[in-house]
Amino acid sequence: MGRTVFILDDPKDFPFPGPGRETISARDYLARDKPYSTRTRLINLCGDYSYLSKGYYCALTAEARGDKILPSAEAMLWVGWKRIYRRALGDLERALTKALTRGKSDTPEAATGSITVCFGTTEETRFKALARSAFDAFRCPILRIQYERAETERGESLYRIRDVKVPNWRTLPAADRTLFERGLDGYMKRSRPNAGQARPPRYTLAVLVDPKEAMPPTNKQGIERLIRAGVSLGVKVEPIVARDLPRLAEFDALFIRETTALDHHTYRFAKRAEQEGIPCIDDAGSILRCTNKVYLAELFRTYNIPAPKTVVIDKGNLEKVAAESDYPLVLKVPDGAFSKGVKRADDAGQMLSLGREMLAHSDLILGQEYLRTDYDWRIGILNGVPFYASKYFMARGHWQIINHAAKGGPDEGGFSTVDIDEVPQRILDAALAAARPIGNGLYGVDCKLVDEDRAVVIEVNDNPSIDAGVEDKLLKDELWRTILRDFIRRIEEAR
Secondary structure (H helix, E strand, O other): OOOOEEEEEOHHHHHOOOOOEEEHHHHHHHHOOOOOOOOOOEOOOOOOOOOHHHHHHHHHHHHHOOOEEOHHHHHHHHHHHHHHHHHHHHHHHHHHHHHHOOOOOOOOOOOOOEEEEOEOOOOHHHHHHHHHHHHHHOOOOEEEEEEEEEOOOOOOEEEEEEEEEEEOOOHHHHHHHHHHHHHHHOOOOOOOOOOOOOOOOOEEEEEOOOOOOOOOOHHHHHHHHHHHHHHOOOOOEEEEEHHHHHHHHHHHHEEEEOOOOOHHHHHHHHHHHHOOOOOOOOOOHHHHOOHHHHHHHHHHHHHHOOOOOOEEEEOOOOHHHHHHOOOOOEEEEEOOOOOEEEEEEEHHHHHHHHHHHHHOOOOOOEEEEHHHHHHEEEEEOOOOEEEEEEEEEEEOOOOEEEEOOOOOOOOOOOOOEEEEOOHHHHHHHHHHHHHOOOOOEEEEEEEEEEEEEEEEEEEEEOOOOOOOOOOOOOOOHHHHHHHHHHHHHHHHHOO
16 A cells, blocks of 8 residues: 655654654654655644645645645635635535434434544444544544534434534544544545536537626637627526536536635635536646646646746745845745735845735745746646647836736736747746646746747746637637637536
């Protein structure tokens, strides 16, 4: 079965040794320069799984390297945000009610209580089905399910799950530590169940938009052209908004055309599409990978993708990096979008000031070599095939494409749409290499050509701008038909 490596805040504290079990600190894991073998599985037992914590970054880094890890970064987000996982509780609550009311028509159990689940195992046999279902839903080593009693309109007892928490293994009482070890032994001997099957399609496409968004990924004219192209291909294209989440199952596919983020309804739409079995662009995995620049930096390093020199910075190495870096140095908040959360430090003093400010909000930030060019390339890639290319020029008097500090609001540079055949081959090769490990969705890969012969990838966007009059300037309606044909292919393959 291979070995199991446990990632911990302090490996010396780990009390569950055994054959094939190793430990590593979170800091040492993040500092590794290569992935583990495919026969190694990682179990993340850091004390903090919250967004942007070291535990979260270990999961994100593992995914970039191709390491098998439990829980995944996606699972950490899922269990951390109740409004995301609330819809997953129906089956669990039915199992809970069945276990607590079986054979007790007049004597329901206590009004509140909790159940500890370790790797899908729990102490009481009656909760066996609930424990397995909870582990399959949340994929975390330890869960504590807090419940309360309620009544139906007919006066019958039922039980609701009030909260799902992830306890720190170090705080477990003795009995639960025994349960943890028993559950771990069982987990290492079994495999994960298969995912459910997708439902058959009907050729209707929901397009998620925010009419009030100042800088949407597709302008109003672009949405209109997409609708018109849909008519010619027999696809009904319907714009929807955030409040339409309950309607998502009515559609055969989802196209997210508002700026994505993890703690946001766009991610919840992508997750719901996944649960409903309908094709989605952006898929939840692509959102998770592309919205964090630490993940992208690790992925570029793992796959030898040409990129600017990059260093991961935390409070422990901030001063060392400041002293050893060349300047200017670009500092990036991991989950910034549209050039937000990106600062340039021109000397060590400025770097320390900006770095401390950014690290007050994130455990990690990036320091990246500054590469001066007049424009960035954006290569649009769909299902592994480049289908549009644009040059985006720097904003007037600024070092970025968008100057968010400009008077009167954001100031953008110009653009030039280019035929794919005219794009330098180095740029195309770098863009395709960067998009390949992300997935098979729709990506906008930002690249620079430095000194006429060095292509570097800046980032991969899961939700690239596709505007009428810009990206479709050369292809016209064929660009929108290309996107719709790919949705048709995905829908038919789902069948």
